[in-house]
Amino acid sequence: MRKLIDDILSSLWFRPGLWMLAYTVLAVALVYGEIQLHAQGVDTSRYELLRIDAAGARTMLGSIATAMLTVTSLSFSVMMLAVVQTANAYSPRLLRRYIRDPLNQHALGILLGTFLYSMIVLRSIWSIPDFVPFMATNVALGLSFVATGALLHSLNHVPQSIKVSSIISLILEQTETVIERGFPRDVGRAWPGEGDPELPKCEPREVLAGTSGYMQHFDHEKLLSTAEQADVVIRMRWIIGDYILAGTPLASVWGKVDAELEDTIQRACVRGSERSSPQDAGFGLDQITDIAVRALSPGVNDPATAATAIDALTYLLRKHLVHEAASSYRCDLNGQLRLVLPRWSFNHMIEDTYLRILQYGGEDVLIVRQLLRACEQLTCIARGEPERELLWALVQEIHTRARVAFSSQSQLSQIDRLFQHTTAELGRPPLPLLSGTE
Template identity: 25%
Template sequence: MAGYVRDGDGGTAAYYEHEVAPHVRRLRSRALRDRLAESLLFLPMMMLAGAVVLGGVLAEIDERYMINPNEMITFTPDVAVTLLGIIAGATITTAGVVFSLLVVSLQLASGQFSPRVLRGFWRDRHGQVLVGLLLSTFAFCVLALARIDTAAVHAPPLTVGFALLLTLLSVIAIVVYLDRISRNQYVGRIVQRVARETQGLISELPYGAHIGAKVGDPVDPPDVGTLGPPMIVTAAADGWVQQLSRRAVVAAVPAGTVLRLETRVGAFLTAGTPLATIWPPPADTAIAARLIAEAVIVGPARTMQQDIDFGLRQLSDVALRALSPAVNDPTTAVEVVLRIGSVMRPLLLADCPTQAVRDAEGRILLTPCDLDHTEFVEHAFNQLRRYAAPHPSVVVPLLRTMGMLRDCCLSGYRGEMTPDRVRTIAALDRQIELTLQGARATDMLPADLAIVEAAATRATGTPPGPPPT
């Protein structure tokens, strides 16, 4: 990769390698680990390769050192051939059954909950280990069959013994997998996993190893209209923004530059649309454009590598599917509402990354597309309150959850609250009011509507306004 020498740097060479490349490598390695964690091929192939290598090692040991083994651990060649043949046939048949169970579980999860929760089933390490054990057992037994000399006095003891050990481990793994696959279909475990992943990212706010590093101090955003004609960096491909490095983006431009990102993690990029805008244009526009593009990881689907909003999206999808006429499961929707509350509480109490910062070299980074607390509130409740409106059993917990979040925003302040906290409370009040209006617009019984209005009153601490006439 070519280096990038900064203006006035006095000959500091390979600027890219020193400043930008480490952050880009970190993003790419994290993206690779995420893809491998969701792969049903990587770990089984590694286990298969290990079984093949171990088979050769054991065969060599058997040939050199196991000339007169203990009779209690040996088999005649004919018995060993029959045994290994049965094991090989049974494991490949069982592998087909396991694949069928996996496909059925994915179909059920996709139809009952949401296609976006399937990633949890792909990442199940126990399922990947089971597939790897079955493939390893089959390959090991087939290779062992080829090494058995039917004219010998006894079969290779270590090879046959290890084949039996693989068989026992495969049987145990099947039982464990059946137990897990039945439990993992329970909605409580699915939403718990999504909530934990989301809370893990929230715990790093405003800056952390996954969320991103701090690149400068907060500053008032400049009036870009007075900065002259900019340079616009466009996206090279379509896809979802899975990760981006603010430090790599800032390091890609000279000192004194104003750079505005036109996207965010979790947004969809269309090829040819603006990715970043730079004032003034750097001397080498091609290098700057390439460095910025490399600092943004784009993929075919959203991931949980940096995307807190995707966690809220998954939870909302499960609740919306539960409220659909085809499923009609308000109890699941209530459970999801409670989980959303457990995710939103630490999120609203945490500080979001500043959307305008200046680093030590005078470079200003603007990230106006980043979500703030009010937008997180909208994303968490906008769709959910619309589809929950006809269900008083869901509307009431929804109002109570929003009231709890409102109270946590108010707690701890005895003086003037920050503008961000004021806007967040206003956004929650609006969601409570819109939820109440939605319930009033349905054919809800007067008694149920009275319960909903009482919940809204407790949520805001003020009586709701009269229904529109």
């Protein structure tokens, strides 16, 4: 259900369709009401704000309909221009974000709804002799003002939305929600014992994927209850965001596997043609990393934007560290092991973010400083020694890259000062000087 709702909200037709339906119902209701009043001999002209005859009403409604269709094309063109600009400047992964932007969708819906409203009211003037829907015509005039305001708001919103700060803020908001939910922390109960539980001794049966696609959503509630009813242990082979090929192992099951259980496993792993964000924190990290890498390309050469992206990644990794590490072993309410769910590790996050940025930005002093600063900050809140060792390994990797990337004596001296500060903050032994001087 969550996947279906996300797909509907990500489409460009749902919200505009609701607006068009509402405007159509309003037009039909007003025209029908005025037709009934006209049949009873009630003079509705006294309710009009602007006195108008049939010819004037036709002209005004036709003008409104034509104008709405024109400005809808303009608004859609501006939105598509922003989409192309964002994809070229930052990342093509952000296309879904602009298509599902509610403000753009509401603006399109209001414009198209006003067009349909005007056409329906205009048609009623021609259908009944000597009938002019005065109230509906004046409402059309009011709706044209609403549509003009929606257009102005949309034209102001689109340029604001393509600023890198706005894009990163939106990604942060979505990804932070996924991290706080803490998959698989929200699945059943964690294994209560010490260490990892022993899996059943019998050979597991492999359930093969029926279709190919990216793992978009995992219906853990249904799968956990089914595993409990069937008295089996299920180990999923993939994490959210992985691409799964049809015919490859999807899950391993210890216990009796019938057609119903296999069908439940297949339906619990919702796959699609692209990654999505509701359960995939890695997708948000990849989007921000793409922005940093694109900013460091020779055609853009914008290290300041890359530095902003590094700060955003540090914020998200901090969110990950401040929460207790989620156990991969999930139990039912009785404490019986039912699911084994792979998850993103802190090591994977470092490799897929900071190391990717270092590969393209290791020759820029600003990027080196931002990465070292990120290591200092994350080390202070690391949950244990393994995570601190990972961050120290990243510092050593940055040092190794800097030895090859920089040749200027002034740059080497500056880099040495940065590493001296970092090692002092982390309480680590000094690294060899790159400048060759004590």
